Amino acid sequence: MKILFGLLAFSAALLSYPTQSYADIFSEPATLEQRDINGATIFESEEVVMLMIDGSAIVSTEHLHQIFVDALKLPASYGKNLDALYDVLTDQSLISKKIDITIRNGSALTVTLGEGTIDALLEVLNSAQEADPSHMSLMYWQ
Secondary structure (H helix, E strand, O other): OHHHHHHHHHHHHHHHOOOOOOOOOOOOOOOOEEEEEOOEEEEEOOOEEEEEEEHHHOOOHHHHHHHHHHHHOOOOOOOOOHHHHHHHHHOOOOOOOEEEEEEEOHHHHHHHHOHHHHHHHHHHHHHHHHHOOOOEEEEEOO
């Protein structure tokens, strides 16, 4: 009986203990436009560009860079290489909107492009995110 009362007292103490939530509250942008291109879906508002890349639909490195061109509305001068990608992702004068990139089916992308290319791509994307996490974020799903 003492154990039961002890458990009840412990449970009551836990319920009355103040909790802190660290989750941010987000609301969906009022005008969110969706565009589908071969290999990706783009959601865009005045504040953010959300790029969802389907790794199983990518056929080449050139195709992947073309997705970045289309999604981020990059200028014709974009070099279509990883150095140029890092430069545009970290230059807020070129892309002022927040950039959220999600790559799914990463294992299929690795088969298509090769492990070395994927490692280099992820290094560039992670470095761009580290340079300014409030401007660019990345999620990569195997």
